[in-house]
Amino acid sequence: MAACILDIHSKDELKHLRGRLVGSKNIRRTRKSVESMWKELGCYSRTAYRMSIASFHTLHSILQSDLCREFKVGKRTRGGDPNGEITTKLRLSAAIRFFAGASIYDIMLTHGMGKQTVYNSVYGVVNAVNSCEELSFNADGARFPSHAEQAEIAAGFLAKSAAGFDKIVMALDGMLVWTSQPSRADCEYLKMGERSFHCFRKDKFGMLLLAGCDHRAKFRWADVTHPGFTGDYLAWTTSDVGRELTEGGSKLVAPEHTIAGAVSDNAFCENETMATPIPGRSVSLEEDAYNFYLSQIRITIERAFGILVHRWGILRRPLSMSILKVPALVMCLLRLHNFCIDHDSRHTAGPDLRDEGAIVRAARRMKDKPCAVRLNSRGIPEDLAGSGHHFRDLPNSRRPSNQNDGMTPMRRMMKSVADQRLMRPRIT
Structure with missing residues (x-):
């Protein structure tokens, strides 16, 4: 039936249709919640997200209106999300993991997304963050x-x-x-x-x-x-x-x-x-x-450059x-x-606080190990x-x-x- 429909309708006739084309293959995926992923990561969750779960929820609440507008939440088109709608929280989670340096393929598996969906989430979060006045520099x-x-x-x-x-x-x-x-x-x-x-x-x-x-x-x-x-x-x-x-x-x-x-x-x-x-x-x-x-x-x-590069591994x-x-x-x-x-609080810059101390310790441990960007003993990416x-x-x-x-x-x-x-x- 699908083949017959594709034969009947030309490409020009299908241009007005949005979402997945009829007959396209769908890979079944299971969406995970951010909370369940956080629980599975355990003590490594902060390292994976570069922030606490409370800070993540705060960030999501700040960006929620911009994320809803960016990803057009509630305006699902025919065949657009065959595995279920992707929440803004899950999209933000995928973007933060991408910024922290996670592999795109690991994000696909943990979040139940396709490769292009992960990239769309990343670029959508970038637009939302840059358009949010509350996250402005001044x-x-x-x-x-x-x-x-x-x-x-x-x-x-x-x-x-x-x-x-x-x-x-x-x-x-x-x-x-x-x-x-x-x-x-x-x-x-x-x-x-x-x-x-x-x-x-x-x-x-x-x-x-x-x-x-x-x-x-x-x-x-x-x-x-x-x-x-x-x-x-x-x-x-x-x-x-x-x-x-x-x-x-x-x-x-x-x-x-x-x-x-x-x-x-x-x-x-x-x-x-x-x-x-x-x-x-x-x-x-x-x-x-x-x-x-x-x-x-x-x-x-x-x-500041050292903290930036250490935090966002990308x-x-x-x-x-x-x-x-x-x-x-x-x-x-x-x-x-x-x-x-x-x-x-753990990511407040200061000579006596744990975040900068962790960067310096990590830089010293990596001193004699091969890496793409080497941090010196002060944690600065020279x-x-x-x-x-x-x-x-x-x-x-x-x-x-x-x-x-x-x-x-x-x-x-x-x-x-x-x-x-x-x-x-x-x-x-």
């Missing part, structure tokens, strides 16, 4: 922290600073998001060559993630729009926030406050809103002391997806990283962090120098270190 979905938030961040960094630096509102650096070699079709669509996505320093293809975090290692601003060939400086000056701050006259950063940027190969430059370490080896004792105490703050962004291997989908996926992972810090510190993206291999002769926040910090007669601690 209050009211702002692209950059407000002055009130900056005051809170500066107070948090002050508590971490042994030199009393109290005007830092963000730690900024870049990381390479490792991907497979982009397809020719994607490169033609973007009108750039495949080599543009190749980072020569890391010898990997990828996208450049330029991000800033607060004192809790929460990401407060991020840009994932440049290929891996791009240097940090060019990515910063061509981003929306970087361009506005570089041109001057912006009130985005509170008066007399500053961003702590990286210095490798002059990736960032000193100005009214940027403080960097002083490069080179021929520095005075006061400048060396300033570099040391600024690094106490600047290392926060490197720790970033430890090349992303085998269209390069066009990478930015949305990375922004989703950054938002979920922030969610874990806010809603799961194979990925600091990806854009090269000069091939600018002519004459030079960065413009700061022409402001006034007392920048960086100079005030250097003067504070000198006035306190602070020195770099000696290793005994």
Whole structure:
């Protein structure tokens, strides 16, 4: 009967029908509940999901309306779900396991889904997370922290600073998001060559993630729009926030406050809103002391990258997806990283808390073992962090120098270190 129906109706006549075509083969699958999978995993459930079950339920309640809209819950078409409708909680579970680094085939077996259904769940959750205002980096979905938030961040960094630096509102650096070699079709669509996505320093293809975090290692601003060939400086000056701050006259950063940027190969430059370490080896004792105490703050962004990569294992291997989908996926992972810090006490960034301690211990255990992305003794992914510190993206291999002769926040910090007669601690 099915064969007869397919013979009668042409392809054009079947275009208006939605769902599975008549006569298509169906594989019987059994859907599992998230609670039953959690129970079977036992003490390993937190490792598998990177959060507690209470945090998972909280995340689902936050995203439920967006997930229902994304997956069109209640609008089932003929033959669309022959094994039963897939709940939004199950789709979120599949996506979180995928982000944590689980194999797509294991997710298929445990969740009772087909391969394409798992991918659809992942991309649907990415869209839901990125469209959820409650999971935004800053209050009211702002692209950059407000002055009130900056005051809170500066107070948090002050508590971490042994030199009393109290005007830092963000730690900024870049990381390479490792991907497979982009397809020719994607490169033609973007009108750039495949080599543009190749980072020569890391010898990997990828996208450049330029991000800033607060004192809790929460990401407060991020840009994932440049290929891996791009240097940090060019990515910063061509981003929306970087361009506005570089041109001057912006009130985005509170008066007399500053961003702590990286210095490798002059990736960032000193100005009214940027403080960097002083490069080179021929520095005075006061400048060396300033570099040391600024690094106490600047290392926060490197720790944030370490926690991000350790938490979401998908970033430890090349992303085998269209390069066009990478930015949305990375922004989703950054938002979920922030969610874990806010809603799961074990994942709150801090030098004395268990989450970071677990990362450092795992990095030390893996020190002599082969792995795709190696974490150093501090839990920082050195194979990925600091990806854009090269000069091939600018002519004459030079960065413009700061022409402001006034007392920048960086100079005030250097003067504070000198006035306190602070020195770099000696290793005994």
